[in-house]
Amino acid sequence: MTILLLLVPISLVLLGVAIWAFVWAVRRGQFDDLDTPAIDILRDEPLPTPPPTQAPSPQEGTDAD
Amino acid sequence: MSVTQTALAPDDRRGEVHPGAVATACHHCGETLTATNTVAASGQQFCCTGCAAAANWIQQAALEDYYRLRTVPAGRVDADPADFAGWDRESVLAEHSRNVPGGREITVLTDSMRCAACAWLVDRALHRIPGVLDAGANAVTGRIVVAWDPERVALSSLMSRLDALGYRPWLATGDAREQAKKHERRRWLIRLGVAGLGAIQAMMFAEALYLDTAGQMPLATRDFFRWITFLVSTPVVFYSGWPFLEGMWRELRGRRLGMDTLIASSTLLAYFASLFETIRGGAHVWYDAAVMFVLLLLVARMFEQRARQVASAQVDALARARPALATRERDGGTREQVALAELAVGDVVRVASGESVPADGVLLDYACAFEEALITGESAPVQRAPGTIALAGSLCREQAARIRVTRTGNDTRLSQLTRLVEQAQGERPALARVAERIASGFVLVLVPCAIAVYAWWRQHDPARALEVTLALLVVSCPCALSLAIPTALTAAHGALARMGVLGLRGDALSTLARVDRVVFDKTGTLSNGRPQLDTVSIFNGTDPDDALAIAAAMERDSGHPLAHAFADIDSNYRAGQLHSVPGHGIEALIDGRHWRLGRAEFAVGGEDDGALWLGQDNVAVARFTVGEARRDDAHAAVSALQAQGLHVELCSGDAHAPVRRFAAELGIDTVRSRQTPEQKLAHVRELQARGDVVAMVGDGLNDAPVLAGADVSIAMAEGAALAQRAADFVVTSPSLLRIPQAITLARRTQAVIRQNLAWALGYNLLALPLAASGHVTPWIAAVGMALSSLLVTLNALRLGRRTGTVARP
Numbered sequence: 001m002t003i004l005l006l007l008v009p010i011s012l013v014l015l016g017v018a019i020w021a022f023v024w025a026v027r028r029g030q031f032d033d034l035d036t037p038a039i040d041i042l043r044d045e046p047l048p049t050p051p052p053t054q055a056p057s058p059q060e061g062t063d064a065d
Numbered sequence: 066m067s068v069t070q071t072a073l074a075p076d077d078r079r080g081e082v083h084p085g086a087v088a089t090a091c092h093h094c095g096e097t098l099t100a101t102n103t104v105a106a107s108g109q110q111f112c113c114t115g116c117a118a119a120a121n122w123i124q125q126a127a128l129e130d131y132y133r134l135r136t137v138p139a140g141r142v143d144a145d146p147a148d149f150a151g152w153d154r155e156s157v158l159a160e161h162s163r164n165v166p167g168g169r170e171i172t173v174l175t176d177s178m179r180c181a182a183c184a185w186l187v188d189r190a191l192h193r194i195p196g197v198l199d200a201g202a203n204a205v206t207g208r209i210v211v212a213w214d215p216e217r218v219a220l221s222s223l224m225s226r227l228d229a230l231g232y233r234p235w236l237a238t239g240d241a242r243e244q245a246k247k248h249e250r251r252r253w254l255i256r257l258g259v260a261g262l263g264a265i266q267a268m269m270f271a272e273a274l275y276l277d278t279a280g281q282m283p284l285a286t287r288d289f290f291r292w293i294t295f296l297v298s299t300p301v302v303f304y305s306g307w308p309f310l311e312g313m314w315r316e317l318r319g320r321r322l323g324m325d326t327l328i329a330s331s332t333l334l335a336y337f338a339s340l341f342e343t344i345r346g347g348a349h350v351w352y353d354a355a356v357m358f359v360l361l362l363l364v365a366r367m368f369e370q371r372a373r374q375v376a377s378a379q380v381d382a383l384a385r386a387r388p389a390l391a392t393r394e395r396d397g398g399t400r401e402q403v404a405l406a407e408l409a410v411g412d413v414v415r416v417a418s419g420e421s422v423p424a425d426g427v428l429l430d431y432a433c434a435f436e437e438a439l440i441t442g443e444s445a446p447v448q449r450a451p452g453t454i455a456l457a458g459s460l461c462r463e464q465a466a467r468i469r470v471t472r473t474g475n476d477t478r479l480s481q482l483t484r485l486v487e488q489a490q491g492e493r494p495a496l497a498r499v500a501e502r503i504a505s506g507f508v509l510v511l512v513p514c515a516i517a518v519y520a521w522w523r524q525h526d527p528a529r530a531l532e533v534t535l536a537l538l539v540v541s542c543p544c545a546l547s548l549a550i551p552t553a554l555t556a557a558h559g560a561l562a563r564m565g566v567l568g569l570r571g572d573a574l575s576t577l578a579r580v581d582r583v584v585f586d587k588t589g590t591l592s593n594g595r596p597q598l599d600t601v602s603i604f605n606g607t608d609p610d611d612a613l614a615i616a617a618a619m620e621r622d623s624g625h626p627l628a629h630a631f632a633d634i635d636s637n638y639r640a641g642q643l644h645s646v647p648g649h650g651i652e653a654l655i656d657g658r659h660w661r662l663g664r665a666e667f668a669v670g671g672e673d674d675g676a677l678w679l680g681q682d683n684v685a686v687a688r689f690t691v692g693e694a695r696r697d698d699a700h701a702a703v704s705a706l707q708a709q710g711l712h713v714e715l716c717s718g719d720a721h722a723p724v725r726r727f728a729a730e731l732g733i734d735t736v737r738s739r740q741t742p743e744q745k746l747a748h749v750r751e752l753q754a755r756g757d758v759v760a761m762v763g764d765g766l767n768d769a770p771v772l773a774g775a776d777v778s779i780a781m782a783e784g785a786a787l788a789q790r791a792a793d794f795v796v797t798s799p800s801l802l803r804i805p806q807a808i809t810l811a812r813r814t815q816a817v818i819r820q821n822l823a824w825a826l827g828y829n830l831l832a833l834p835l836a837a838s839g840h841v842t843p844w845i846a847a848v849g850m851a852l853s854s855l856l857v858t859l860n861a862l863r864l865g866r867r868t869g870t871v872a873r874p
Contacts, residue, residue: 004286008270008293015266015297022258026251033203038181 092132093120094139094231115142119230128189135182142231149221149228151390152236156406158220161236163244168198168214172243173234175227178204187232194218194226208243209234253367260305260363263297264356270294271353284346291343291350298352302336306359308366322508324501331538332358338535349532354846361548361854391423392416394467405474412470416461418643424457425477426468433466435459464644503822504546507829511541518837529839537836540846541829545853549821552861557814560865566796566807573793576777577811579758582712583804584749586763586771590781591699591715591731591801598630600690612687614638616679619653619662630691650677658682664720673720673739695730702801703731709805712757716745745771762804779804810864817864821857828853 025031091112104111111117119142123131151157162171178184184202187209191200196218202209209232211223224234237243270290277287303310309332312325335355342350390402394413408414408424416422422435432450436459449455455468457477515534522530558568568574585591603609617631618638640653640660650663661680665671669680679687696702706713714735717724724738737748749771752759761775772778779794781801796803832849835841841849 004289008289011266011269012293012297015262018262019259022262023255026254026258031254032247032250033184033201 091116093117093142113142115229115231118142122229123186123190126190126193128186131182131186134185135180139183139231142229149224149234151221151402151404152224153219153221154404154407157236157404158215160406162220165198165212168196168212168216170199170210170212171220172208172210172237173224173227174207174237175209175232175234178202178207178209178232180204183232186230187227190226190230191223194223197223208237256305256307257360257363257367260301260356260360263301263305264353264360267294267298267301267356268353270297271350274350288343288346291339291352294350294352295340295343298336298356301356301359302332305363306332309359309362322505324504327504327508327511328358328362334538335535338531342531347531348528349842351535354535357850366551408470408473410470410473414468414470416455416466416468418461418464418645420461422455422457422459422461422466422468424468424470424474425472426455426470428453428455429467429469433464434462435466436462463646464642499550503826507541507546511538514833514837522839526839532842533836533839536839536841536846537833540832540836540841540849545825545828545850545857546822548854548857549825549861550818552858553814553818553821553864556861556864557810560810561794561807564803564806564810565800566794566803568794573777574811574814576758577760577794577808578815580711580760580777580808582714582752582757583706583760583762584714584716584745584752584775585733586716586718586745586761590762591703591727592695598689598691602688604685604687607686609687612679615655615660616662616677616687616689618655619643619651619660630689695727696801698800698802700731702804703733705802705805706808707732709808711808716740716748718742718745742771746774749774760808779807814864817861821860824860825853825857 092109093111093116104114104117106117106121109117109120111120116139119139123129158169158171162169164170178187181204184204187202188200191197191209191211196214196216198212198214200209200211209227211220213220213223227234270293273290274282274287274294306329309325309329312323313329316323316326332355335351335358339350339352339355342348391405391408392400392415393403393408394400394415400415405423413429414423414426428449428451430451432448433455434448435455436447454471455466457472515537518537519530519534522533554574557574561568601609601613603612613631613634614636615638617634617636618640620631638655640655643651643653645651646663646667649667650661652659652661654660659682661668661683662677665673665676665678668678669685670683671678671685677689677691678685679689703713712735713733714737715724715728715731715733716737718740719738721738725736728734728736737744740748749759749761753776758777759775760777760779761772762779762781763772772780777793779796781796794807796807828849832841832846836846
C-alpha cells in the first residue's frame, strides 16, 4: 500500500495541472465562443488566394448606393 | 448605381401583386419576392439593393460558403447605409475602445447575427480588410470584437462594411463594462471547471473508501484517503460554491429562506460533518455528496444564466437606447453630428421622430410625445410640454423635438438606470421564483424535521444519529426541484431561438402557453409588410411627379409603415413641422403651405375609402392606392392557430373593405377595421376582462401600446424598433408559421415543467420518510439525488430535440 504514497500525490499534481490548464484556456478566451469554431473546420481555406486586393475596393464600390 | 430597382412611375397601374406567383425568395435574406421589388444581380434574385450588394461582396470576397453553412437566412440589409463617421472621433474611441499592441480594440453589439455562420462571415469579412489586427464574433452574445490599426484603417469603414453585410453595429455600453462582463463569464467557467475536476477527484478517493465494504483497510490508509478527499473538496466547496454561500449570506441578512440557503447549508453540513468524522475517526464521510451538490447546482445555475443572457443579449435595449451620436444645432441654426461625449450642458440638440434622446434636457419650442418605456416602464407615450424635462433614452414620437441639454453622460437618468437594469437581469423569472417559494417552504419543514429526526435517533441509536440526519438532508435536497424549471426554460428558449423566435421576457413563455385568443394587426404582420404604390390619381392638375415627391418628403421622416411605398422616390422638398396623428395620417408644412397625407377624412375631409389621400388645406390633390401582399404562409399560420383551438382575430387601422377581403382570404371571421390604437387597446382590455388570455401580433409604430397591453406580445422583426422593445417575443424568421410553433412549444414546456415538478416533489416526499426511518445511507441518498436531477434534466432536453426536427423544413 506504500505505492499509494506515491500515486496519490501524483494524482493531486495531475489535478493541479488540469486545473491550471483549464484556467489558462479560459483566460485565453478559448471558451468564449463555442459555436463559430465548429463551422470553421467545415470549409477548406483557399490556400494563398485570399483576394486582399479587391477587399478594400468593393467597400466603396458596391455599398455606396 | 450598380443595380437599379424597378423604377416606379406615377400613373402606373400595376394591378394585384401575387406573392405566390413568384415562388422564389431573396437569395440573401429569404424574404419572399414580389413582382415589384425584385432586384436581379449576378444570376440571383434579391429583395432589395442592400441584399444584392451584400451578396455581391460576399461572392467577390470568396466567402460564398456562408450560404452553405448558414442554418437561418440572413437579416434584410438596409439599402441606405448608416453613417458611422462619428465613431472615428477621439471621444467615442476613448470611451468604447482600448489600446492593444499595434492598435485599438472595440466591442460592438449587433442584433442580426443569428447562427454560427453569421459569426463566421463577420469574422472573415473583417479579416479581409487591411489594417484589421484581429476580429471575433460571437453569435450567442451578439458581440463583435475588432482590433484594428487606426493608422491604416478607420473604424467607421469597418463598421460600414458590417452594416453593408446586414449586421448593423451598435456601440456597447462602454469598454469597462464589457470587460467586466467578460471577466464575470470567465470566472463562472473557472468555478465550474474547478468544481468538475475537483468533484471527479473527490469521487475517486471516496470510491476507494466505499469499495472497502469489508472494512479491511488499515485505519491509517483510510484516514489518509479522508484527508486527501478533504483537501480536494475544500476548493470545490468554498471557491466553486462561493455563489451559493454568498447567496445564503444575503438571504439570511434579508431574513428569508431561499434556495441558496438550502443548498449552502446542505453543502456546509455535509462538509463539516465529514471533517468532524475525519478528525474523530468516525464511520463515514460525505465529502463526495458535498462536491456533487456544488457541481450539479452550479451547472443548473449556469443553464439559467445562459437562458437569460441569450434572450437579453440579442436585443440589448440599453445599448440602443443611447444613440452613438447626437444632432447638435450650431449657432447659425445649422446642424452637426457630434459624439455623445462631446455634448455639453447648454447645447441644443434635435431629435428626429423615432430616435432616442441623447441626454437629459429641457424641451424647447413645442410639446412632444416621448415614449419612456425603458426608463419609467410606462408604455404609453407621455406628452411633455415645452420647458419640461426630456429624459435620455426615451424615444421621440410623432414629431421631431428640440432639447436644451441639462445633464450628460453618467449623470443622466438612463446611466443610473443601467445599474438597476443589470440587477434586474440578475433577477429570475417568475417561474423560477415559484420553485424558490416551494424550496423556501421546504426548508421551513425540513429544518424542524431534521432536528426532530436527529433528536429521536440520538435517543435510540446515538451512533447513527448524524448519519441518518445527513442522509435525510441529502435525500431531501430539492436539487431536482431547483433544476426542474430552469432546465426546461433553457431548453425551450434554445429551441425557440433556433426557430427564429426570441423570447425577451422570461415569464412570457408560460403566458404564451395559456393564450386562447390571437389578435393580428394587419399592417405588416399578415401581409409581407412592404406596401407598394399601386395607382396614383391626380385631381387639380398637379404634376404627378410633384405630388409623389411631396408625399415622399412627408413620409420620409415619419417612420410610418407606409413610408416604404415612397422610399424610392427622390424628393427635393423639405417637410417642416412634421406631425403625425396615429391612425389618421401626417401633416407638414412644405414651401409655406400646409399639407396633409392620410385617410380621406383627415387629409381632404372626405369619406374614408381605404386609399391614401394627399390634401392641401383640405383640397384633394392626389389619391394613392397602396397595395399589400399577404405573406405566403399567412393562411397556413392562421389555420394552424385555429387548429390549436385559438380564436384568431384581425384588428386593423385600415378601412372596412380591404380588411374584410383580406380576412376572408385567410379564413379569419372576427374582423375589426378602422381601429385607432386606443380602440385596439380598449378591445384587448375588453377581451381580457372576459377572461381571455390575449396574444397580440403586431409590428407597426402605432401598435406599441396595444402590444404592451396584451398578455403576450409578439413582434415581427421587420417592424419598427419601437414595437420590438415593447414585445415579449420577436420573430426574426420571416415565416408566420413560427407563431403556432412557438405556442406549441410553450404548451409543451408547461407540460414538461409540470412533469418535472411532480417528479421532484414526489421523489422528495417519498424519500423523506425512508431517510428519516434510517433506510437510506448517505451515499444511496447522494446517488438518488443525482439520478433524479439527471432525469429532470433529460426530460427538459426533450423540448430542444423534438422541436429541432419540427423547425427544420
